[in-house]
Amino acid sequence: MEEEMDRNLTYRVPASTLVEVAKIAAPYRDRPEHLMKVVLKVEQIVPIFSQDVTAVISREMNIPQTQVYSFVTFYQMLYTGRRGKYVIHMCQSAPCHIRGAEEVAKAVEDMLHIKMGETTEDNRFTLAYAPCMGVCDVSPAIMINGKVYGNLTPDSVREVIKRYIREEVQ
C-alpha cells in the first residue's frame, strides 16, 4: 500500500467505454454529493479509475479531477493503478487478526509471490488489505471479486486460491 503505487499511467479505457462513463456522470453535473453513486456505477464498467476515467467524471460532474482522484484513492476497494483480474481483499480488522489473518495473508503472499498491495506479473491477482467486511462470525475472511471466503486457515486459503489459478470459479 505504502510502496510507490503500482501505477499505470499509460492505461487507456476504450473510447466507447468513456462514452458510457460520461452517460453515468452527466446527470449529476454540479452535484458533487452524488460522486459515490457515480463511482460505484462506473466501477461496474471499468477495471480501474485511470486518468482518462476520472477526467471524464470530472468534466461531466464539474468537479476538479484532483477531488475525484482524492475520493477514489480514499477507498481501498477502488483502484487507480494496476489491478489484476482477481482482487483478493484481506480483512485487516481486529477480529480477523486475532483469529489468524496474518498467517492466512502470509500463505497467500507466498503462494502468489507478491506482497500486500501488489499485482502478479501476469496481471491475474492483486492482493490488498481491506477494512472490515462485516463477516466477523466467519473470521478470518477474504473476499475475491465480491465473493467472501471465511473460517480460513493457511491450508484452506491455498485451496481457494488454487481454484482461481485453475479458473475453476465462475
Added chain:
Amino acid sequence: MINLTIDGTEVSVEEGASILDAARKANVKIPTLCYHPDQTVKAVCRICVVEVEGMPGLQASCSTPASEGMVVKTASPKVIRARKDIMELIMARHPMECLGCQQNGRCELQNVAASLNMSKPSRYPLDIRKATIDNTSPSIVRDMQKCILCGRCEETCSDVQEIMVMAKENRGYYSMMVPPYGKKLVDTPCVNCGQCVQVCPTGAITVKDDTEKVYSFMDQDKVMVASIAPSVRVNLAEALGEEPGTVSTGRMITALRKIGFDRVFDTDFAADLTIMEEGSELLDRIQNGGTLPMFTSCCPAWIKYAETFYPEHLDNLSSCKSPMEMFGPLIKTYFAEKVKIEPSKICSVAIMPCTAKKFECQRDEMNASGYQDIDVVLTVQELARMIQTAGIDFKNLEEGEFDNPFGLGSGAGLIFGATGGVMEAALRTVYEKVTGKEMDPLDFTPVRGFEGIKEASVDLDGTVVKVAVAHGLGNARKILQEIGSGRAQYHFVEIMACPGGCIGGGGNAPRTWAKVEERKRAIYEEEKRLPVRKSHENPWIQQIYKEYLGAPLGEKSHQLLHTHYVNRHDLLGS
C-alpha cells in the same frame, strides 16, 4: 462582544472569533501548524489543543469558537502532555534531517518542537513515509517525506490559484499530498508560482536552490552581473529577519558586491523599457485594430498559465518580454559591447521575488543574445541565504549605488512590484504620449490595492481606454471567463499570478496578507522619493534608444525585447 477568560486573563473578542484569536489578543502563545492566518481553518494537526472548562476532552483552539463566560486553560499539564504526544507522533513520521534541510532555522515544525521542549527520547520507531524527492520542476522541490499533511499547499493551489495540481491521496496513515497518478511536477499544469512554497510549514515544498550554480560561475572567473527586481528591495531585509516593509536598496547592493558581483544593475530600468515597448504596443493595437484586450506579459507564471489553460488567448498577450528577459539580452549585447567584454564571459544573475522566473530563464525563446540571456535566477530566499553564508552583517551594511549604464529606474519601474503597478506605469507614459499632458494626479489609485479585480478607465483625448487589473490566478480565471463570454470588454489587462503581485511572490520570505500590506506601503512610499517617476523620462532609457535600440517596436527591439508563446494545452492531460 464576547467575554472569556484565558489562563486567568479576561479578554473580549468579536462574535465568531476562535479561542486561538482570543488567546492571541490576550498575548497568550498557542503553538500552531496547520493554521494559517490567510486560510480557512483546517484543525487537522491538533497541536493547538486547549482545555475548556465544562467541555469534555481537549479542544482545537483554532476551530472552537469563543463563547461567553468560557474559561480556557492553554498551558495546563494535561494540555502540554497532549501537545507533546501529538508532536512525538508527528516526529515519528518526519525524517530527522534538520541539519541538512533547506528550511533549517526557518521551519515552523522545528520552532514548535523547540517551544514544546521535546527533549525525551521518542517512544516510537521512526517510520518515514516512502516517497521520493521530486526535483523535476525548475522552480520547486517537493519532498513528501517531510510533509505533515497540513493541507495549506492544496488550499493555496486549488482555491487561491485554482491550478489544482495537488490532491490528497489515500487515507489515514498512508495519506500523501501529491499530483494525481504519481505524476512529477514538471508533467502537471503547475505554473511554478511558488505559492505552495510560501505556505508550507516544513521543508516539504521548497524553492529549488541555485546558489551553487552562482558559486561555480564565480569559480570560472566570469564577469558576474546582477540585476535586481523592483520588489526585492522591500523583501530582502524581511527575509533576513527585519521588519516587513523594510527598504534595503543600498544595503542590498553592497551585499551583492561583497558576495562577489562585479556589476549590480537595477531591473527597474528594464521595467521602464518594458513600459516603452508595451505602451507603444498598446497604442499600436488600439490605433491599428490589433487584438484586444492586450494582456501584460511580465509574469512568467501567468504566461505559463495562459499557455496551458487559455491558449486561445495567446494573441492577446503582449509580445513584450518580461523586464528580466529584456535585461538579459541587453546585458550580453549592449553592455558587453560598451565595456568590451566577450558575452560568453558574462554570467548574468537575476535576483527575483519569483520562483517561476527560474522556469522562464530556461525557455528556448530566451536566447536573443545568442547565449542564455539570464544564466541563473536567484529568489529573495536564496540571496538571503547567500548573505548569511557569507557572514555579512546585513543590518549594519553601508549603502551602495547601482552601476551604470542601467543604474537608474523610474518610480514607474519600481511599482511593477505591486499589483496594478504595471498598469499605472504604462498609463503614465501612454497618457502623456497621446495627450501631451502629464496625468493628473500621477498616482493612479483605482488600480492600487488588494481587491481581486480592479477596473478603471482613462480618457485619452476622446478615446476612452478601459483597463482591468487582476492578481492571483483565481482572479485571472474569473476575468478571462468574463472576457471570453463577452460580458467584459477592456483594452488593457494586467495580470499577476501571485496574490498582491511580486511583493507576494513565491520566492520571498513566507507571506501573510498583513506582511504583503507592509511591503506594498513600502514600495509606494519609496516610489514617491524617486527623482524620475515616468518611464519615458528616465535619461538612461532615452540614451539606450538613441544609442542602440532606435525606437520602440523597432527592428532591434523586436529582435531583443519581444517574444512569442507556446501552446501547452497538452499539460492538462486527458
